[in-house]
Amino acid sequence: MRDDDVDEVVAAMGARIAAARERRGDTLTDVSRATGIPLSTLSRVENGRRKPNLELLLRLAKAYDTPLNELAGTAPAAAREACGPPRRRPSSDKAVLPLTRFVGGLHAHKHVLPATGDQPSRPRQSSHEGHEWLCVLSGRLWLALGEHDLVLTAGEVAEFDTRTPHGVANAGSGGPVEYLVMFGPQGERLRPRVTADSGPLRGA
Structure with missing residues (x-):
């Protein structure tokens, strides 16, 4: 190797x-x-x-x-x-594809939640240090964030502190959900250099 x-x-x-x-x-x-x-x-x-x-x-x-x-x-x-595949619970059969190769700092993954014919229960939540950005590519994603429940569709983005209890599930039965996740250490945030309305930000 x-x-x-x-x-x-x-x-x-x-x-x-x-x-x-x-x-x-x-x-x-x-x-x-x-x-x-x-x-x-x-x-x-x-x-x-x-x-x-x-x-x-x-x-x-x-x-x-x-x-x-x-x-x-x-x-x-x-x-x-x-x-063969490891033992798993049917509702959590998720594929994860790493998109970055370096350890530490920001890193990204693509996640795919399979279609389900059953009405999903509220996602199990977990919490840990860090900051996460989530962008839905296709399908409908149920994001349980603290006490709030959100359904995100293609093109919608969520950003949150991962110390807040959070979990996800496929919110629809029509097909799989594909979404991107970017994760960073606590306090790390995305820093926009260009916006659609105003072009390059001052100081860029």
């Missing part, structure tokens, strides 16, 4: 770990209680601010009933197919 490949695997590891947790429908608090790993450590690993060591990966692989090399992203394609 080349150095570039190693960097890419490590950079995407947090997203894979988060996806494995979400497929089971577990919150960070659930995993912390089951594994003994501090909640703050789990949060930093998932958002790319900490590289997981072998002991942590072993604990998570056991908790998620997932082969270690699959969780780490080093399993050959044939081995991943042979192992």
Whole structure:
């Protein structure tokens, strides 16, 4: 494996770990209680601010009933197919595609929630340090943010502090929901340089 490949695997590891947790429908608090790993450590690993060591990966692989090399992203394609998908709860069968490869700072992922024929229950919420921007590409996304419930459609954007309890679900039965997520450390925010109405901002 080349150095570039190693960097890419490590950079995407947090997203894979988060996806494995979400497929089971577990919150960070659930995993912390089951594994003994501090909640703050789990949060930093998932958002790319900490590289997981072998002991942590072993604990998570056991908790998620997932082969270690699959969780780490080093399993050959044939081995991943042979192992099959990890156990999951039907309502949380979500695909996550990392779009950035560097650990730390802002990073982005594309998420796809499959179509469901059932009326979804209110999304399970979790909270952690950080700041998130969410943009819906297609479908209808139910965002439960604190005590508020929002349905976002294509082109709509939400920005929030992830210390606020939050969760998402497919709000419609007509098809999947695709959306982009950008996540940054606490206090990190997007800084517009150009606006549609006024052009380049002063000082740009």
